[in-house]
Amino acid sequence: MxxxxxxxxxxxxxxxxxxxxxxxxxxxxxxxxxxxxxxxxxxxxxxxxxxxxxxxxxxxxxxxxxxxxxxxxxxxxxxxxxxxxxxxxxxxxxxxxxxxxxxxxxxxxxxxxxxxxxxxxxxxxxxxxxxxxxxxxxxxxxxxxxxxxxxxxxxxxxxxxxxxxxxxxxxxxxxVDGVFTADPRVVKKARKINEIPYEDMLELAASGSKVLHLRCVEYARRYNIPIHVRSSFSGHQGTWVRNRPEAGEGEEGMEQAIISGVAHDTSEAKVTVVGVPDKPGEAAAIFRTISDAEINIDMVVQNVSAASTGLTDISFTLPKTDGHRAMEALTKSKSLIGFDSLRYDDQIAKISLIGAGMRTNPGVTATFFEALSNAGVNIELISTSEIRISVVTRADDVKDAVVAVHSAFGLDSDSDEAVVYGGTGR
Amino acid sequence: MxxxxxxxxxxxxxxxxxxxxxxxxxxxxxxxxxxxxxxxxxxxxxxxxxxxxxxxxxxxxxxxxxxxxxxxxxxxxxxxxxxxxxxxxxxxxxxxxxxxxxxxxxxxxxxxxxxxxxxxxxxxxxxxxxxxxxxxxxxxxxxxxxxxxxxxxxxxxxxxxxxxxxxxxxxxxxxVDGVFTADPRVVKKARKINEIPYEDMLELAASGSKVLHLRCVEYARRYNIPIHVRSSFSGHQGTWVRNRPEAGEGEEGMEQAIISGVAHDTSEAKVTVVGVPDKPGEAAAIFRTISDAEINIDMVVQNVSAASTGLTDISFTLPKTDGHRAMEALTKSKSLIGFDSLRYDDQIAKISLIGAGMRTNPGVTATFFEALSNAGVNIELISTSEIRISVVTRADDVKDAVVAVHSAFGLDSDSDEAVVYGGTGR
The missing domain is CATH 3.40.1160.10 (Acetylglutamate kinase-like)
Structure with missing residues (x-):
């Protein structure tokens, strides 16, 4: 032992x-x-x-x-x-x-x-x-x-x-009993995850799941420390966070659904820097200003600039608690950076879908957006990674959005089985 | 500065x-x-x-x-x-x-x-x-x-x-505003002491005055650090604890009454070891037992032994909180030490009079005992030092005893002046 x-x-x-x-x-x-x-x-x-x-x-x-x-x-x-x-x-x-x-x-x-x-x-x-x-x-x-x-x-x-x-x-x-496919307070049918790889847990944590903190998962992944998240009020097995088993290593890995879960986060605000000249160094100047104020940002979105003006808008999300300081820092540097104006919005929510192999399975993205659309939820920002899709919506829509996505991916506890995309499907 | x-x-x-x-x-x-x-x-x-x-x-x-x-x-x-x-x-x-x-x-x-x-x-x-x-x-x-x-x-x-x-x-x-001639909650007419030498303050602290702790005064005396005890709620001068000024150094020292104050303590209990053989090493065995139990004792009184039996009784006082442990330790060592029985009494009070030059002024002791007697207070133990007389009485008598002694020595705030014994009298 x-x-x-x-x-x-x-x-x-x-x-x-x-x-x-x-x-x-x-x-x-x-x-x-x-x-x-x-x-x-x-x-x-x-x-x-x-x-x-x-x-x-x-x-x-x-x-x-x-x-x-x-x-x-x-x-x-x-x-x-x-x-x-x-x-x-x-x-x-x-x-x-x-x-x-x-x-x-x-x-x-x-x-x-x-x-x-x-x-x-x-x-x-x-x-x-x-x-x-x-x-x-x-x-x-x-x-x-x-x-x-x-x-x-x-x-x-x-x-x-x-x-x-x-x-x-x-x-x-x-x-709580472990990590769930969504926040059980929002999604009644959320299921406990028995095992989840570090990468998926990282994205869940970064996307608003409160059970484990991002830093702790990062640390565990770097040193390959298995984490067992469980309740101190019961003897039940909780959620194991560890390396994904090699293919063929056992049933456990084979049965794992590709989608790990749905996370949401209402603790962030959105800042939009309007009318930024579309030339090298502009984004850097903005984020250096934010970084100098010791503020961590989350999503960053920049669209192509309008050809007529050569100006673009840059949006990013950050903890609401840092919102005031970020606006102050940017306002001070307005002439130095060179932009038109700032917009601040703290009535937003972020909804994220996390799972492996997402990028190589276009069906995932389509199902995700369809689910939101069917629930009447408007999307304001989109950002994706290898194993995550996140959208920003109105804060009021968060519950509808999470429930809809959770259900669309067969994560509800009364579903016969999870919807599985890609090569491991049964 | x-x-x-x-x-x-x-x-x-x-x-x-x-x-x-x-x-x-x-x-x-x-x-x-x-x-x-x-x-x-x-x-x-x-x-x-x-x-x-x-x-x-x-x-x-x-x-x-x-x-x-x-x-x-x-x-x-x-x-x-x-x-x-x-x-x-x-x-x-x-x-x-x-x-x-x-x-x-x-x-x-x-x-x-x-x-x-x-x-x-x-x-x-x-x-x-x-x-x-x-x-x-x-x-x-x-x-x-x-x-x-x-x-x-x-x-x-x-x-x-x-x-x-x-x-x-x-x-x-x-x-509180400083060190008083007695506990103001017990003696309404108690007066603030403007200045008191380390030695008297030591005895006051050892005798139950709660304002300064014994260890702190010992430390200050050893390193000659003046202490100023004062209220954090007012700007008033409090009580200075420092070396007695040399004779003729100033009015302040000259005006000081010989009696510093009256202290009382109801936090102690009395242990009596009955029937101790009156031979060398017996007291040592008792107090080694107590010391091994990490208990600090206060007064120790032993009377002459009865000639007929060769046995004596030894009484000592100690914090009530240590009483149980002391009795336990002594009971365990009963056969080793060799005594008849133990008595335990936690309904006692200690009243102490503190002041310089007391031993060389027999009138002080007499006034002290007369005051107690007039107040109808019975004395159970007596112990004296250079600058202190302490007696143990019933706990119920403590208020009457302190008030009587305080008044007898002219310490009451409406007295014309303090009663001063010895050479410095005016």
């Missing part, structure tokens, strides 16, 4: 009862002969309460102190979890991100992991203890200041530790 | 408003040209809430994890305070005990400071920033684990930093 990294989110450790339930589950894994490393988030609403306090004392909480504040949250949950495990008669030691060797860059509030040196974790495991590690946090290599990893940080901590410790699996415990 | 260390307790930073008020006061000191180092406790009831959570997950929270848990409290308050100061336009950086160089032994829950290496604090001050330091916490030299300093820990952190940084003064901010 090997080493298992388990990660428990805030909803799993929301109160003393939750912590005790999680402790039991950890002890079970220990009894089954595993070495167990646990990554834990802050309890329930702790982080929100701390953010609220920060806003009460200062309208613009600054990076370093904000990180110092937020990291108190995991400190509380990890210490309590260690106590609860000890109370069940097993040894447990808790470690901050810094103590666990999670080394990051110095970008406060959204630091990136640059190294993991888990010497103290290995020592704890050798002593037979469960090692509890604070998720979401690390220490800056340069300044020795405490940093936080930003959204999805605890999942990323778990996968990074799993990679550094050469774990068999990284189990991500959450309050 | 030199360096000032300010310490704010939990009641001063109980909520966002409190934090903002404290931030303003810190900025004032900065504007007056001081370099400012701030030591802060956890907000209001945070520590109690964390202890409550710990008890919910585990009946016997263990040392290491308990410390990890509790230190989250100061992390929150210090980060918020730094934010609030920045919001007023001044630079501030917060540091954990570990980052501030508070090095301790490895005794969790009541670690002792063994070194202070405040390199990062000095760097912050040189940058012109206010340095905010988490009180009550440090890092173990050996294990690198986080430790807490136990009761009075934040005051001790403040004085230790003041000593290491060679500060002009250590200001201890609290929710």
């Amino acid at each position: 090997g080493l298992v990294v388990q990660k428990y989110g805030g909803s799993s450790v929301a109160d003393a009862e939750g912590i005790k339930r999680v402790a039991k589950r950890i002890v079970e894994a220990k009894k089954n002969g595993h070495q167990v490393v646990v990554v834990v988030s802050a309890m329930g609403d702790t982080t929100d309460e701390l953010i609220d306090l920060a806003e009460q004392v200062s309208p613009i909480p600054t990076g370093r102190e904000f990180d110092m504040l937020l990291t108190a949250g995991e400190r509380i949950s990890m210490a309590l979890l260690a106590m609860a495990i000890k109370n069940l008669g097993h040894e447990a030691l808790s470690f901050t991100g810094s103590q666990a060797g999670v080394i990051t860059d110095a970008v406060h509030n959204k630091a990136r992991i640059i190294d993991v040196t888990p010497g103290r974790i290995r020592d704890a495991l050798e002593l037979g203890a469960v090692a509890i590690v604070a998720g979401f946090q690390g220490v800056s290599q340069k300044s020795k200041d405490i940093t936080t990893l930003g959204r999805g940080g605890s999942d990323t901590t778990a996968v990074a530790l799993a990679a550094a410790l050469d774990a068999e699996v990284c189990e991500i415990y959450t309050d | 030199g360096l000032v260390v300010q310490k704010y307790g939990g009641s001063s930073v109980a909520d966002a408003e409190g934090i903002k008020r404290v931030a303003k006061r810190i900025v004032e000191a900065k504007k007056n040209g001081h370099q400012v180092v701030v030591v802060v406790s956890a907000m209001g009831d945070t520590t109690d809430e964390l202890i409550d959570l710990a008890e919910q997950v585990s009946p016997i929270p263990t040392g290491r994890e308990f410390d990890m848990l509790l230190t989250a409290g100061e992390r929150i308050s210090m980060a918020l305070l730094a934010m609030a100061i920045k919001n007023l336009g001044h630079e501030a950086l917060s540091f954990t005990g570990s980052q501030a160089g508070v090095i301790t032994d490895a005794v969790h829950n009541k670690a002792r400071i063994i070194d202070v290496t405040p390199g990062r604090i000095r760097d912050a001050l040189e940058l012109g920033a206010v340095a905010i330091v988490a009180g009550f916490q440090g890092v173990s030299q050996k294990s690198k684990d986080i430790t807490t300093l136990g009761r009075g820990g934040s005051d001790t952190t403040a004085v230790a930093l003041a000593a290491a940084l060679d500060a002009e003064v250590c200001e201890i901010y609290t929710d």
Whole structure:
């Protein structure tokens, strides 16, 4: 039996009862002969309460102190979890991100992991203890200041530790049974996915599926760490995220439908830069301005320019929370970049269909657009990749759009079987 | 203008408003040209809430994890305070005990400071920033684990930093105006003490005065750091704790009454070891047993043995919270030590009179016992030092006893003047 990294989110450790339930589950894994490393988030609403306090004392909480504040949250949950495990008669030691060797860059509030040196974790495991590690946090290599990893940080901590410790699996415990073919709150007939390759999971995460965060999946894929997403409230098998099995390796891979799922995202806004001269360097100037403001963008769409004017429009989507800063940065650089005007729209939704081999199967794209059209949903932007088609629609249309697409691709739980395009069809 | 260390307790930073008020006061000191180092406790009831959570997950929270848990409290308050100061336009950086160089032994829950290496604090001050330091916490030299300093820990952190940084003064901010001649909740006519020597303050603290903790006064005395105890809610001068001025150095010292104050303490219990053979090594065996259980005792009283039996009784007082463990430890060693029986009594109070030159002025002792007698208070144990007389009475008698003694020594605020014994009398 090997080493298992388990990660428990805030909803799993929301109160003393939750912590005790999680402790039991950890002890079970220990009894089954595993070495167990646990990554834990802050309890329930702790982080929100701390953010609220920060806003009460200062309208613009600054990076370093904000990180110092937020990291108190995991400190509380990890210490309590260690106590609860000890109370069940097993040894447990808790470690901050810094103590666990999670080394990051110095970008406060959204630091990136640059190294993991888990010497103290290995020592704890050798002593037979469960090692509890604070998720979401690390220490800056340069300044020795405490940093936080930003959204999805605890999942990323778990996968990074799993990679550094050469774990068999990284189990991500959450309050749902796994990854679904669509958000079950929107699509009643959504189905749990038993297994999904890293690439599809990456696109699902990037397209609005909240279960796993993009960074964590990227990390797992790079180091080939299998992730098992499952519920902390049940013993059911959840969703395995790992490399697609080689052809002929087993039934499991053969039976997999080509379409993994439908994701939606209403957290983004759309910015359109109107009247951009269609010459080299223009797009670069726009996105350098955005990048200098430390804003991540998502979809980017540029149409061919009108021959008469030599001007084009460039649209992109970005988190609503960054919308104001992006507009400000672009407005400041208006004369430098040279464009006519800016438009901002935060009443949009993005709907994405994810699955392998999509590009080589024209039928997929056609079915997708037909489904939206039949549901009366208008499309504003389109963007595609090897394994994803995304469209931007009005925010009001999101539910209709997702339900229609989910059904059109035979993903509904009462369908006889999934609609399969291409060579693997049965 | 030199360096000032300010310490704010939990009641001063109980909520966002409190934090903002404290931030303003810190900025004032900065504007007056001081370099400012701030030591802060956890907000209001945070520590109690964390202890409550710990008890919910585990009946016997263990040392290491308990410390990890509790230190989250100061992390929150210090980060918020730094934010609030920045919001007023001044630079501030917060540091954990570990980052501030508070090095301790490895005794969790009541670690002792063994070194202070405040390199990062000095760097912050040189940058012109206010340095905010988490009180009550440090890092173990050996294990690198986080430790807490136990009761009075934040005051001790403040004085230790003041000593290491060679500060002009250590200001201890609290929710009362200073140190009083008795607890103002018990004695309505208690008066604020303007100045008190370390020795008297030590005895007051040891005798139940809650304003300053014993360890902090010991530390200040050893390194000769003046302490100014004052309210964070007003601008009034509080109580200065420092060396007694040399004779003739100024009016202030000359006017000081010989009696500093009356303290009481109802947090202790009394253990009596009955029928101890009166021979060398017996008392040592008893107190080695107690010491091995890591229990601090306070008063110890042994009477002469009865000539007929060669047996004596030994009584001592100790914190009620340690009572159970002490009785257990002694019971286990009963045959080894050799005594008849044990008695335990937690319905006691200790009343102490503190003042310089007491031993050489027999009138003090007489007045003290007369006052108690006139108030109808029975005395169970007596113990004296150079500058203190303490008695143990029934817990029910504590208020009558304190009021009577306070009045008998002319400490009441409507007295014309304090009763002064000995050479400095006017």
